[in-house]
Amino acid sequence: MSDHKILLKLDRIEKRFPGVLALKSISLDVRAGEVQVLLGENGAGKSTLMKILAGEYQATGGTITIGDRTVSTLTPELAAELGIGLVHQELSLVPALSVTENIFLGRMPRGPLGKIDWGKAHAEARRALAALGVTIDPATEVRRLEVAEQQLVEITRVLERGPRILLLDEPTSALSDGERSRLFDVIRRLKQRGHGMIYISHHLSEIPMIADRVTVLRDGIVIDTLPADKADEETVIGMMVGHSLADQFPKVKVERGKPTLSVDRLASGKTLKDISFTLHRGEILGVYGLMGAGQAEIAAALFGLQDLKSGTIEVDGRPVHFRYSSDAIAAGLGLISRDRRQSLVPMQPVGPNLSLSWLSGRSLLSRLDLKRERTESERYVRELRVRPASLAHRLMFFSGGNQQKVILARWMSSGAKILIFDEPTRGIDVGAKAEVFALMSRLVADGASILMISSELNELIGMADRVLVMRHGRLSAELPREQLSQENLLRHAS
Ligand SMILES: Nc1ncnc2c1ncn2[C@@H]1O[C@H](COP(=O)(O)OP(=O)(O)OP(=O)(O)O)[C@@H](O)[C@H]1O
Ligand SMILES: [Mg+2]
Structure with missing residues (x-):
């Protein structure tokens, strides 16, 4: 050549x-x-x-x-x-x-x-x-x-x-x-x-x-x-x-707790039919499917962004009906969506982009919140290695992957107990991915539950406790961690 x-x-x-x-x-x-x-x-x-x-x-x-x-x-x-x-x-x-x-x-x-x-x-x-x-x-x-x-x-x-x-x-x-x-x-x-x-x-x-x-x-x-x-x-x-990576998937074993999110025979949008599953406290539940199998619609339906045709959703044993995403947030849910441009405030620096998710039910100008905003911003900028490591720069001047890190930090800092992560590592470099996974492990160890929707087989295999596989809008399999392999996931998805 x-x-x-x-x-x-x-x-x-x-x-x-x-x-x-x-x-x-x-x-x-x-x-x-x-x-x-x-x-x-x-x-x-x-x-x-x-x-x-x-x-x-x-x-x-x-x-x-x-x-x-x-x-x-x-x-x-x-x-x-x-x-x-x-x-x-x-x-x-x-x-x-x-x-x-x-x-x-x-x-x-x-x-x-x-x-x-x-x-x-x-x-x-x-x-x-x-x-x-x-x-x-x-x-x-x-x-x-x-x-x-x-x-x-x-x-x-x-x-x-x-x-x-x-x-x-x-x-x-x-x-x-x-x-x-x-x-x-x-x-x-x-x-x-x-x-x-x-x-x-x-x-x-x-x-x-x-x-x-x-x-x-x-x-x-x-x-x-x-x-x-x-x-x-x-x-x-x-x-x-600049150095080698010790562990790409820092998974921590967490005891599975009581059910937090239960979905029963849900139908919604263009594709979703007859979806039933239960997410437990302390669990990372993966969702895998080929493009268009309905994974993105699960996130939208659970978060009140898309009407339900039938079926029910329960949070901590109580039936809920989310008409808007604010209802979902008030019930303790958080969503990282696959399209980061929908959820950024580009004209603002890191702080307000984090605290956006904490605002429901709080006074906007509370001093405590400003203090918390600052400590949390500093913490996540450090842990996720956000660059520039600055609380003054507006997000529009951040690289794509660094914007994604800030959205992750928003929901990780929000206190939401049920987190829906839809393609959380899109655009993030290998080093920062390992940090994201470490934080996910810490969140579930602290009592949160994560629904991890991903098209990255190795990430699901590395991090999920169970994986739901989707095909044509339905669940085609539920695989425990011991049975997670590329071949197994692909076979049930196609
Ligand atoms: N318009 C701008 N004004 C000020 N700084 C900028 C601007 N565009 C990019 N930067 C800064 O330049 C540096 C390089 O950013 P760039 O977008 O080229 O990174 P990248 O390698 O593409 O990263 P990623 O993998 O996240 O997409 C970053 O520190 C970023 O904050
Ligand atoms: Mg770039």
Whole structure:
């Protein structure tokens, strides 16, 4: 591969934000026909670097060479013209516009009188989506789509522009295995045609599937670039975190207590039918299913975000009926939703983003709460290694994974006794994941119960006491911890 020509070269790129030196000196190159996986802890500078390449941020030092053109900064127009396409980590779609409009924004096919040719536009959007195996109606408004579908629209939008250098910032964080393998097929085709790619992920297991080379960033510098066959998990974890990880799944044995949440023959939303289970005090109850099997709807139905068609829910033996999520919070429930943008207050720093969940039944300006807000914020910033470790920075300036840590901290600090964690580790780096699991263990040891909805088999196997498996909106199996294995979970899910 070394004879492949260099498409892109970065030389000592620096990016200074007010008060933060996000990138110190980044030098790397991308060759024709390669996928270069870019790794690094949350806040290492990966997304910042991608935005510089897409012309959305201006570097404060260094040069970028694309083909025979060397520049110190790019505009979005120049980046596009030079063949760079970025699939954003935080999707860049317009929620109130249709899928078609999002894919062809500014370039809608027009008829002879300059009028938009909707028939043609939708047909082309449908064809473009089909390349990724997606069959959603292109006339749908993007805000009505699930996160995974939005992710696929974002990828399609960028691919439609035919970029020579494709940058993918955590494209698979919301995708199912099937969707991911179709994306990988597309990536392999682009490789064969001589395109170059930078691929960012926190799923280290994807390295052998897709990488030619691996580059690790830490604190705004490049630690090293390795050929993929030298980049085993232990090596790259060491490079990312600076030391090896003692235990990825710090599970603590806790005596199972009395029932806290009982669900009986629940039906709700598009898929859920005949769901019955009981969550006990001190327990981590896993929920696993393939994408769309109904896991996300369980969270919504339990939290009063989606009407029940039939069935009952009991909390501590008493029947409850949650019309709004505030009812669920008042009854002692907490929800970490899979789409973090729904639950952040980006204009506020860590403190208010934590205490948001404590407010029911309290005076807003109580001094005690401000004091608690401060101690809890300091504690979680330290324990989850939130970066920047600052109580003053607004969340909009945090990296994706650090925002996710703050949402986790909100519910871990809320005092809620029944916690519904829907894909809690999405976007979080390996080191911080271990801290999250340690905190989960501590919460259940202190008497909480956790419903852990996850598509990460190894995390369920590492942390759950039992796992409910879902298929087509129903429960297909309940597996005790001793029977948890990848094969077993997959067999009951498909
Ligand atoms: N617009 C901004 N203003 C100020 N600081 C910023 C801004 N964008 C990013 N940062 C800071 O730059 C650093 C790098 O953030 P970046 O988003 O590039 O991290 P990342 O490697 O993509 O992390 P993650 O894995 O969590 O997505 C962080 O400390 C972040 O807080
Ligand atoms: Mg990022």
